[in-house]
Amino acid sequence: MLRAARQGGAGVLGTLLTHWQQHAPREVILCQCGQRMSSRGRRSKGLLTTLGQVPLARSFYQCEHCRQGRFPDDQRLDIVNTAYSPGVRRLMARAGSQTQFEQAAEDLLCYAGLKVDAREIERVAEEAGRQVEQWLSDQQQQLLKTGATPSPALDPAANFYVSFDGTGVPVRKGELVGRRGKQADGSARTREAKLGCVFTQVGLDKEGYPQRDPDSTTYVGAIESSTLFGWRMYAEALRRGLDQAKTVIALTDGARYNRTIVQTYFPDATHIVDLFHAYEHLTAIAQILWGQEAKAPKAWRDLLEAGDISRLVRKAGKQLPASAKGKKSMLKQLRYFENNAQQMRYAEYREMNFFVGSGVVEAGCRTVIGERLKQSGMRWSVRGANAIIALRCCILSGRFEDFWASRTP
């Protein structure tokens, strides 16, 4: 029955399209070069719609002056250079952003009765991702030029968080030329995708822990330089109402480029280094001193949680390992604490009811990037990965329908 209904629907759609073409007002079609284009008769193409295949014949226009050709109907219907209707492309993009392309092809067949090739899903999803990127970058330009109108309206009393982190995405060999990596021979297998999120905090939950505003988290991300990523992060924060926020908090791990981004784009923010990263560095010191199984003494952890970093460094630094290599890594760890001491005033942050962990962005790295881009056997091109990351950020930020509505001709 469903198949019959779809077939019937496709027939009706075909008739409607023909009717629409016959009753369209006659327009003069102008070429980009300014000359008038003339009709060269009709050409047919098959169009896959959500109802199934619909045959479509539309007029082909050509410029006598520069020989450029054009299908004006294709432009009106948003099907230039494609055999898929916008509705089908929207499904392909969504499906391809969610799971591997082969799986997405099976899902579309099962859920929507659409038979499309996995490679086509890949192509359409990546194209949509690049359009999302273009849409974001247009908005970004606009925001930076004219200032922000936050949407949705921001509660100025809410604590406003920006948080970012990186995660490795496995890429093809050609994308790694000249890059040093973590493999034993110094080669790399991944490129770092940076992910940022913006969220707000409404206060504390019943147990007294900071509570995130439900649905307040939006994501941006890409494999790109920290400078470009800084702009991306800043534009997203502006869009979310950075200007209106009274209290801005930047939550990061202690990586150096993170500090640069905070200092450059969020100079008024309270910068907090994730407490759990700090714990890990403390454990690393214990392991250098006492072996792989060692844990950091409670006294150290108490000092860290109190934010008393200078005492912590003095205490932990009293004993240096004998070997030169051990000494070197020990000093490196101690330097991490010294460099980040200002961002580790945890007692103070607790007093202010701030989040001190970057769990939100770390979970984001898993959901937005890991689950789709880091499955076994995957090797991405940077261009393809960035398109899918853009698409996923858009969908998981709840903005995909806005994007799709914005591109309707």
Ligand SMILES: [Zn+2]
């Ligand atoms: Zn022309």
